[in-house]
Amino acid sequence: MYRNGLKRVLDFILSLAGLILLSPVLLIIALIIKLTSPGPVFFKQKRVGKNKTYFNILKFRTMRTDTPKDTPTHLLANPDQYITPIGKVLRKTSLDELPQIINILKGDMSIIGPRPALWNQYDLIEERDRYGANDILPGLTGWAQINGRDELEIDVKARLDGEYVERISFLFDCKCFFGTITSVLKHEGVVEGGTGELKKEVQS
Structure with a gap:
């Protein structure tokens, strides 16, 4: 019942409430971005959704407008050179992800689920096919996010x-949600260009 209907109902209610309650924060962040760097406030990017359909994910823009398009951060030679001063703060605190509340409200995403892959992250998409992870709505955060995030x-x-x-269930989603809050407060797993950092640490 939860997987087949209630999860979506909760997503809609919570994202609507979140959009209303966080609107002052969203407006302040948008204003700071506009005043501190040239370019749009929001960043749109083609991502892989449920059943490998595509949608445009929304984020607050944290990188300069001359950043290579559709290139995963971990594939950039020096990602820090492209990140704006306010962008570093937004990425470290995950506040850049807040506009995805709109994606959740629209039904492109869920609050909890696999993070949506870039359309050209073929290795990740192929691996997820093995586990059925492309068959559900991607999420704002998820189980992988609280178990290593960028380091995995x-x-x-x-x-x-x-x-x-x-393991999808209401209780497991709650575990992922509250685990995300803890991870964000501790800044765990946020490594610019850091895919695979856990493996590198073990080998070093």
Whole structure:
């Protein structure tokens, strides 16, 4: 029942409430971005949704307008050179993700689920196929996000996404949600250009 209907109902109610309650914060962040760097307030990017359909994810823009398009951050030689001063703060605190509340409200995403892959992250998409993780709505946060985030290797991230698919329930979503709050407050797993950092640490 939860997986097939109630989850979407809760997503809609909570995202609507979040959009209303957080509107002052969203407006302040938008104003700061506009005043501190040239370019649009929001960043749109083609991402992979449920059943590998595409949608445009919304984020607050944290990078300069001359950043290579559709390139995952971990593939940039020096991602820090492209990040705006306010962008560093927004990314570290995950506040840049807040506009995705609109994606959740529209039904493109869920609050909890696998993070939506870039359309050209073929390795991640292929790995997720093995676990059925492309068959559900992607999420604002998820099981992989609180178990390593940017530090995870692609195969480990996909396996954790598959574990989430198997364990979907209201209580497990609550665990992911509150685990995300803890991770954000501790700034855990946020490494610019850092995919696979956990493996690198073990090998070093």
